[in-house]
Amino acid sequence: MTFARSDPISDLETLPRMPSWVTSTRAETLEDVAFLSGSALNHLHLVLGRAEVPHALLRDRLALRAAEACVAFSGRSERAGELRDAVHLLRPGDLPGPAGETYLAWRRAVERPVSIKALGRALPAFEPGQIAGWLDAGQGMPVVRAAMVLEAVLTEAPRADVPALILSDIALAQALGWGHLMPLLATGLKRADLRKQGDDLRFACHRALISTVVEVVRLAADLARRATHLKAVAPKLRAKGAGDAVEMFLTRDSVAPSALPLPDRAARRLCDRLVDLGAVRELTGRDTFRLYGV
Incomplete structure (x- = not known):
């Protein structure tokens, strides 16, 4: 017997929702x-x-x-x-x-x-x-x-x-x-x-x-949802140290490229790649001294 594989994004819809009466009751x-x-x-x-x-x-x-x-x-x-x-x-x-x-x-x-x-x-x-x-x-x-x-x-x-x-x-x-x-x-x-x-x-x-x-x-x-997507795109990353970098994004509100376990240029390229994949966001709106987060 075979079973259909679970879709992790769909599974997130099963997270219990707050009952409306908790917020509507005075x-x-x-x-x-x-x-x-x-x-x-x-x-x-x-x-x-x-x-x-x-x-x-x-x-x-x-x-x-x-x-x-x-x-x-x-x-x-x-x-x-x-x-x-x-x-x-x-x-x-x-x-x-x-x-x-x-x-x-x-x-x-x-x-x-x-x-x-x-x-x-x-x-x-x-x-x-x-x-x-x-x-x-x-x-x-x-x-x-x-x-x-x-x-x-x-x-x-x-x-x-x-x-x-x-x-x-x-x-x-x-x-x-x-x-x-x-x-x-x-x-x-x-x-x-x-x-x-x-x-x-x-x-x-x-x-x-x-x-x-x-x-x-x-x-x-x-x-x-965002973490699940980041994990899903992680196998597409080829840079050495990318796995450790992904783990940092999964545990920290924001990360500077210089904090990642990669050379500076490789770290910036990885961040740009993750932005292109929709896995992280650039948080500052600046051209320099950028910070990234899920």
Whole structure:
């Protein structure tokens, strides 16, 4: 007996879709918004369980979005393109600046499995014991734990928005049994929400997660399609080191040709070839100092 071969692009259509009532229902009480955020997180958990989703790439793209939100909270004007430049175009000995440091903190926080040691690398200004103490402040259900950690950090260090949001997402990931941080809260919360406490902060966190998770599910499906296409065209690439280059694109939000494991001219030709094949995009719109991503 023979079986028809599965079409990987068609298979992506089977990714579970967010029920419309999660976003259409108006939640006015803490109990209602908690139910909706729980439903959204459960749906995201199902999506993240699918092998088609490029998890490292998704986390890195979300790290950029979280950094952009945090930079805006601080009153700075840098947006995604400028944050990419601040990190990917750094020369040896250069400093990334405050916005670049924010982006680096999020990238370091998402790239390794959750641990105090890994968090120490992302948040070097804080002692491991202090980080562990803040995480221990979270008790109860996942979103409640995240809100408690957020409040505990900001109570003790009122200007530490970035560490507070990273640690609250860590608390959420730990409560949900995820091995890696998934940046969710920063992009859904408003600046004023960070000064709330108790039930008001919990309500804001629940509400933020509903909107953020909807966007993350859409992004996961989009990246899954793009990653599947990149894998499909990879055999057409003849350059030595192309396989390692493709793996970099599958795990990073953006890549400079100079970072690829090829000579400079070969790296630029490979990037142009991938653009021609519709597998990656040029992200800057510039003729020089270009960055590419899925």
